[in-house]
Amino acid sequence: MSERKVINKYYPPDYDPLKEEKVKKVRKPGPAGWPTVRLMIPFSMKCLNCGEYIGKSKKFNAKKESTREDYLGIRIFNFHFRCPQCFSDLVFRTDPKNGDFECVSGCRRNYERKEGKIAADETMDDIVKRLEEEEYREMLAKEGKKENEETAMEQLERRLNEQQKEQEATEEIExxxxxxxxxxxxxxxxLDDQELLDEKEAKLAFKAKSQSKSLTENPTQEGNQISLLSGYSSSDDETVTIKRKKSSLGIRKKVKV
Incomplete structure (x- = not known):
């Protein structure tokens, strides 16, 4: 076993690899010669023999059978594996026309495809037209996805702008x-200043009204007041005009000089 793991191997001086004959691998005929591949089930299915449900993406060792059928130069393959419950042979195949897989024998698909299958009698012009339409739809979907996608920096900038706007709105409210x-x-x-001003104006108006009323009742008193204001009197002796006070009852009282 140690010889198998050595790094350097011995080659004799007269060794010529071009002269060595290549050993041809003899492939066994029939299912024994099919290569074994490790794969996952592409869709959920049900075994028709025992009714066992096999979930999608379950791993199996399957035999890969190459058929003589093809679609536009694409080879079609059959995959043979056994049911984990009853060990019956289950077969599914590739479907390059629809880009999917289909059951062949021993099993049945649980859910069918959402998109409709392509017609079997499709011509070359129909194929070209369908492929162009699919390519156009994929292009539109990619463009729409790019418009809706945001990078990490764009998301960060958007969040910072939103936080700044919220802060400005909060400051304005405060x-x-x-x-x-x-x-x-x-x-x-x-209100207090306005009340005082109104009260003062009311007092002045009441005072002016009372003065005008007193002048109409005693016209001689007007001259005396004018003489006092001008600084001289009509008589030799200075006279002092004193306005009579009114009581709360409106009766005039005599004032001693």
Missing amino acids: ELQERHRRLERAKPRI
Whole structure:
């Protein structure tokens, strides 16, 4: 066993690989000569002998049979494997026309394809037209996917922009709330000032009205007031004009000088 694992092997000086005869592999006829391949079931199926369900992607060792059939130069292969329950022979084959697989014997597919199968009597022109349409649909699907896709940087930029907008909106709301609070605090003071101003104007109006009424009742008093305001009197002795006070009942009282 150690000789098999050595790195360098001995070749005699007179060894010529071109003169050596190649040993031809003799392939056994029939199923014994088919190559064994390891594969997964491309679709879920049911065994017709025992009713066992075989799930998709289950691994099997299958015999690969090369048939003489082809589609546009593509060879069609049959795959033979055994049911894990009853060990009966199950066969499925490739379907390059529809890009799928189909059951041949011993099994049945659980679910059929969503797309309809291609007609068996399809001409070459129909094939070319169908392939062009499929290529056009794939191109549109790829373009739409590229438009909808976002790279990691684009997603990060979009999130940062959204966060910035939310922060600006929050600051604006806080500013409006602060302004509203300031207005609410200043509102009572403005009302007090307005009330004082109204009261002052009412007092002045009442005073002016009372003065005009007193002048109409005592016209002689107007001259005395004018003389006092001008700084001289009509008589030799200085006179002082004192306005009579009114009581709360409206009765005039005499004032001693």
